[in-house]
Ligand SMILES: Nc1ncnc2c1ncn2[C@@H]1O[C@H](COP(=O)(O)OP(=O)(O)OP(=O)(O)O)[C@@H](O)[C@H]1O
């Protein structure tokens with residue numbers, strides 16, 4: 001199983017849509033995918049997927065449901081975990097409750113190829129918890145200078161806490177590939193100069209009015225567009241991610257998540 005935390009510095013840059021559509025694109029390539037809502041602020045993964053979940057992480061945190069029971073079938077053959085108002089409670093779990101949650105999450109490992117976390121923006125504790133635990137981070141930014149600056153700040157914080165972090169950048173809402181390449185080159189240059197770190201380019205998603213229309217219909221755009229426009233962009237990112245060289249980290253994901261839960265809490269305490 002590979003775990004991917006989708007994050008950004010600035011809000012509203014396309015994380016939830018990229019998480020959802022990348023999940024479906026990976027499923028279309030034959031992978032078993034689970035997306036989990038890990039956004040403390042606006043937990044709207046189910047809305048973007050156009051599928052109401054009867055139960056959310058809140059029911060798990062309150063002990064009413066087991067994680068497996070709230071796992072919901074989404075469009076395009078994916079499964080997802082809705083956040084509701086439960087993400088905050090999740091982040092605050094300690095001791096036995098945290099162990100129980102991690103054990104239930106670990107049960108999914110044998111039946112999942114990709115576990116994708118749709119995190120919030122910025123550098124709050126939930127973002128850091130998932131970004132530090134995941135095998136890789138997909139850092140979403142638009143070409144907007146404020147978004148780039150915040151993406152850099154996020155990368156800086158992730159590297160400060162995890163020097164070995166693998167951060168791949170997704171340029172969203174760009175005009176075309178050349179535009180994405182030039183914006184990425186600038187971000188890459190400052191990361192090299194000031195952090196001494198390499199960022200990777202996962203790919204780009206063009207600014208596409210069809211995306212906005214699909215979102216209004218609550219239909220994931222890759223299902224609406226297939227291999228056209230922004231649909232082809234997300235399919236290309238999925239192919240790049242599955243083709244990308246990847247080695248499991250020496251410490252297992254669930255142990256890293258346990259450490260990250262402890263670490264994030266200490267940091268913000
Ligand atoms: N490729 C695109 N082309 C056109 N519009 C887009 C594209 N990607 C995102 N958008 C617009 O940006 C909005 C925000 O997207 P999304 O909800 O995925 O962002 P987010 O980063 O998850 O936001 P938040 O920080 O609130 O969680 C969408 O509703 C849509 O209007």
Ligand SMILES: [Mg+2]
Nearest residue numbers: 015016039042
């Ligand atoms: Mg979102």
